[in-house]
Amino acid sequence: MVYTVGEMAKLMNVAPSTLRYYDKEGLLPFVERSRSGIRLFRESDYEWLQIIECLKKSGLSIKDIKRFIYMVMEGDNSLKERLELFAKQREVILSKMHDLQETLDTVNFKCWYYETAVDAGTEEIFKDMTYKDIPEEFRSTGKKLLHLEDNEV
Amino acid sequence: MVYTVGEMAKLMNVAPSTLRYYDKEGLLPFVERSRSGIRLFRESDYEWLQIIECLKKSGLSIKDIKRFIYMVMEGDNSLKERLELFAKQREVILSKMHDLQETLDTVNFKCWYYETAVDAGTEEIFKDMTYKDIPEEFRSTGKKLLHLEDNEV
DNA sequence: ACTTGACTTAAAGTTAGGTTTAACTTGTAA
DNA sequence: TTACAAGTTAAACCTAACTTTAAGTCAAGT
Numbered sequence: 001m002v003y004t005v006g007e008m009a010k011l012m013n014v015a016p017s018t019l020r021y022y023d024k025e026g027l028l029p030f031v032e033r034s035r036s037g038i039r040l041f042r043e044s045d046y047e048w049l050q051i052i053e054c055l056k057k058s059g060l061s062i063k064d065i066k067r068f069i070y071m072v073m074e075g076d077n078s079l080k081e082r083l084e085l086f087a088k089q090r091e092v093i094l095s096k097m098h099d100l101q102e103t104l105d106t107v108n109f110k111c112w113y114y115e116t117a118v119d120a121g122t123e124e125i126f127k128d129m130t131y132k133d134i135p136e137e138f139r140s141t142g143k144k145l146l147h148l149e150d151n152e153v
Numbered sequence: 154m155v156y157t158v159g160e161m162a163k164l165m166n167v168a169p170s171t172l173r174y175y176d177k178e179g180l181l182p183f184v185e186r187s188r189s190g191i192r193l194f195r196e197s198d199y200e201w202l203q204i205i206e207c208l209k210k211s212g213l214s215i216k217d218i219k220r221f222i223y224m225v226m227e228g229d230n231s232l233k234e235r236l237e238l239f240a241k242q243r244e245v246i247l248s249k250m251h252d253l254q255e256t257l258d259t260v261n262f263k264c265w266y267y268e269t270a271v272d273a274g275t276e277e278i279f280k281d282m283t284y285k286d287i288p289e290e291f292r293s294t295g296k297k298l299l300h301l302e303d304n305e306v
Numbered sequence: 307a308c309t310t311g312a313c314t315t316a317a318a319g320t321t322a323g324g325t326t327t328a329a330c331t332t333g334t335a336a
Numbered sequence: 337t338t339a340c341a342a343g344t345t346a347a348a349c350c351t352a353a354c355t356t357t358a359a360g361t362c363a364a365g366t
Contacts, residue, residue, distance in 0.1 A: 006312065017355055020314090025353095036362060038313060047300075057256045062353070076275045083267035086260055093257045097250065103211045104246045107239055114236035122229045147200075159342065170325055173344090178323095189332060191343055215323070 001043060008041040012049055019049075026066050027052060029073070058089050059096070109141040154196060161194040165202055172202075179219050180205060182226070211242050212249070262294040 009016040022028055023039070030048055032040045048069070055065045068085060071078035112135065117123045126146060134142045162169040175181055176192070183201055185193045201222075208218045221238060224231035265288065270276045279299060287295045 004313070015355075016312090018353085021354060024315095034362095036313090037315095038362075054256065054259050057252065058260055076270075079267060079271045079274075079276070083264065083271055086263040086267060090257070090260050090264060093253060093260060097253050097257070099210065100246060100250050100253065103207065104243070104250070106207050107211055107243050107246060110239040111236065111243060114232060114239060117229075118232045118236055121232075123232070157343070168325075169343090171323090174324060177345095187332095189343090190345095191332075 003041040003046075005039050005041070008046070008049070011046065012053070022052070022062075025062050027062065027069060029069065059092055060089065105141045106145070109138045109145060112138050113142075113145075156194040156199075158192050158194070161199070161202070164199065165206070175205070175215075178215050180215065180222060182222065212245055213242065258294045259298070262291045262298060265291050266295075266298075 003011065005016045005019050009019055012019070019028070019039075023031060028045070028048070031045055032042075034040055052065055052069075055068060060068070064085075068082065071082050071085075113126070117125060129146070131139065131143070134146075156164065158169045158172050162172055165172070172181070172192075176184060181198070181201070184198055185195075187193055205218055205222075208221060213221070217238075221235065224235050224238075266279070270278060282299070284292065284296070287299075
């Protein structure tokens with residue numbers, strides 16, 4: 001079973017122009033052509049595209065993905081290099097998750113803040129709020145965001 | 154205490170041009186100017202900038218941040234709208250974390266995969282590997298990525 | 307044979323979020 | 337008062353990852 005660029009695009013849920021762009025950037029050296037120049041995507045190419053998608057999601061640039069693809073095509077010589085690439089990428093992802101967690105903490109605090117303000121009808125309510133008025137889960141984040149005096153900690 | 158654009162940029166750890174860009178985009182309507190046109194950042198402006206940083210990290214575009222700033226300046230009328238903004242943004246962040254976790258699972262599997270291949274000196278080792286040869290933590294991810302026959306599950 | 311929709315390429319356009327440049331003004335220190 | 341570092345603006349430039357356009361080719365159905 002072979003697919004044209006449009007069919008494969010549908011399978012991958014991307015625009016055909018995206019696959020042509022990847023090809024132009026050298027990400028699809030494995031895709032063959034018909035005698036008249038039409039791209040013929042095979043099942044094995046579909047698996048390549050899945051790998052490309054994963055690498056993209058993990059934050060690799062088009063250039064880095066290209067490098068990886070050529071590593072794979074080089075065979076066992078590049079095994080160590082490929083391991084290093086993924087090990088490094090794991091750190092990148094962990095760092096992103098850490099940042100995202102911090103942002104989530106802040107956003108959760110803001111949700112509590114605005115729920116409280118909406119209930120009160122005004123932001124004035126925070127004017128003479130003290131540490132103990134903040135629900136425990138938001139205290140450490142809230143301390144940074146509200147500029148509480150240290151009275152009544 | 155007032156700061157110039159360069160001083161505030163240092164405090165915020167961004168380029169001065171970034172603050173000028175934010176100003177041009179209408180994110181800093183609260184920053185005053187000296188008679189000769191030089192920006193005067195106050196302590197309270199520093200707090201605004203921290204909020205902008207948080208909103209940026211949580212994935213809001215410059216335009217959305219601008220909208221939020223004008224909401225705050227409108228006062229208590231916009232409380233409900235601000236709550237909705239943060240509630241929606243919380244969902245966005247949770248979804249991002251979920252995606253990132255899936256990618257991390259894949260990358261972790263790939264690390265195991267290449268560690269194993271490097272040890273063996275070749276990828277051939279996966280040719281006749283079965284389900285039970287994969288460490289438990291990687292099985293569900295590995296099943297998707299290696300195309301295992303269902304022999305010996 | 308003809309229509310039609312999908313394929314091809316090169317090249318230009320888009321978007322976001324800045325950064326750089328050029329030309330000019332300001333403010334402080336010697 | 338003369339430097340000189342740092343401020344100002346408008347406008348051009350940058351990068352990534354695509355998307356769109358223009359002009360042309362191919363393949364399948366009637």
